[in-house]
Amino acid sequence: MKVSTKLKYGLKLLIYLGANQEGNITLKEVAEKENISVKYLEQIVTILRPLQILNSTRGNNGGYALSKHPKEISLFDIFNTLEGNFFEMNCVELPGSCTSSGICPTRDLWVDMRQLYVGYLKEKTIQDLVKKYKGRKQNEYSNLSRP
Amino acid sequence: MKVSTKLKYGLKLLIYLGANQEGNITLKEVAEKENISVKYLEQIVTILRPLQILNSTRGNNGGYALSKHPKEISLFDIFNTLEGNFFEMNCVELPGSCTSSGICPTRDLWVDMRQLYVGYLKEKTIQDLVKKYKGRKQNEYSNLSRP
DNA sequence: TATAATCATACCAAACAAGTAGGAATAGTA
DNA sequence: TACTATTCCTACTTGTTTGGTATGATTATA
Numbered sequence: 455m456k457v458s459t460k461l462k463y464g465l466k467l468l469i470y471l472g473a474n475q476e477g478n479i480t481l482k483e484v485a486e487k488e489n490i491s492v493k494y495l496e497q498i499v500t501i502l503r504p505l506q507i508l509n510s511t512r513g514n515n516g517g518y519a520l521s522k523h524p525k526e527i528s529l530f531d532i533f534n535t536l537e538g539n540f541f542e543m544n545c546v547e548l549p550g551s552c553t554s555s556g557i558c559p560t561r562d563l564w565v566d567m568r569q570l571y572v573g574y575l576k577e578k579t580i581q582d583l584v585k586k587y588k589g590r591k592q593n594e595y596s597n598l599s600r601p
Numbered sequence: 602m603k604v605s606t607k608l609k610y611g612l613k614l615l616i617y618l619g620a621n622q623e624g625n626i627t628l629k630e631v632a633e634k635e636n637i638s639v640k641y642l643e644q645i646v647t648i649l650r651p652l653q654i655l656n657s658t659r660g661n662n663g664g665y666a667l668s669k670h671p672k673e674i675s676l677f678d679i680f681n682t683l684e685g686n687f688f689e690m691n692c693v694e695l696p697g698s699c700t701s702s703g704i705c706p707t708r709d710l711w712v713d714m715r716q717l718y719v720g721y722l723k724e725k726t727i728q729d730l731v732k733k734y735k736g737r738k739q740n741e742y743s744n745l746s747r748p
Numbered sequence: 749t750a751t752a753a754t755c756a757t758a759c760c761a762a763a764c765a766a767g768t769a770g771g772a773a774t775a776g777t778a
Numbered sequence: 779t780a781c782t783a784t785t786c787c788t789a790c791t792t793g794t795t796t797g798g799t800a801t802g803a804t805t806a807t808a
Contacts, residue, residue: 455603455684465710466707491766496787497766511784511785512784512785514776514784515775515776516783538603541602542603559737560613567718567721571714571717574713574714587706606797607796607797627753628754638797641798644797657753658805659755660804661805662807663752
């Protein structure tokens with residue numbers, strides 16, 4: 455039960471775009487700053503496409519930008535898209551797939567745990583993460599400026 | 602991000618043992634009732650051994666029993682043992698494994714989400730699940746007894 | 749001695765994760 | 779027009795993990 459790199463990198467990409475909203479940002483730039491391969495980022499962008507949160511410009515001087523304000527981008531959507539069905543349990547999503555689901559005492563457990571994360575993620579947006587990102591950057595710089 | 606069968610079956614095993622505390626229960630019995638292979642259950646039992654929640658008796662008429670009261674068996678321990686490190690993130694468990702962890706805005710996210718689950722699981726015990734199991738069985742029987 | 753159970757370990761096939769690779773389409777620039 | 783930098787598309791590869799099977803030893807009872 456680990457978090458995939460697609461989700462981790464996808465979040466980093468979106469935070470980067472959210473924190474740098476002037477003009478287009480190339481995947482190359484993100485790749486260098488976040489230490490990810492461009493090719494892998496391209497794949498991640500493809501997966502994110504259906505969410506319609508990215509504007510892309512092709513060709514020279516092209517790149518990406520968020521098409522919505524970061525506070526409109528819910529982490530729940532990102533998780534669901536990049537992590538398959540996050541915390542998916544067949545007996546929860548597909549009732550009937552487990553013959554004992556009627557009397558299965560663990561089923562409620564999965565429902566509860568899923569609800570726990572859904573509740574959390576639906577409250578959070580990319581904007582929350584961008585704020586932290588900027589705060590951290592700020593601190594980093596001020597630390598560096600000290601002797 | 603799915604829950605492994607080891608964890609699912611392990612829970613079912615422990616619930617079964619918790620609900621049937623008279624004498625030894627063989628893996629064969631659990632396997633038949635819960636529709637799992639005996640050999641696979643043997644593996645799961647091996648993984649659970651370090652937790653010291655099981656008494657085993659070898660030989661003919663042998664079997665397993667819980668060595669603690671179900672309410673003393675925390676789901677958190679079961680999850681951690683059967684699911685590797687549940688919701689593990691290197692950057693959280695092994696600070697320094699991620700070069701950017703100092704300014705990484707997603708790290709807090711993983712910490713929060715992990716805490717959400719840990720908090721939930723530490724409160725819950727096998728006893729909670731056993732109760733539901735027995736309640737369900739009860740209902741099932743009373744339903745069957747109706748015309 | 750036969751049988752029924754746990755215990756120990758090795759093996760295996762399929763799925764998945766994490767990326768690489770090659771190239772086509774597009775658009776600005778010299 | 780040719781060059782370059784980018785997104786877009788799709789296939790491939792490689793290693794790890796999952797979900798088991800298989801074989802057999804050990805132990806205890808009848």
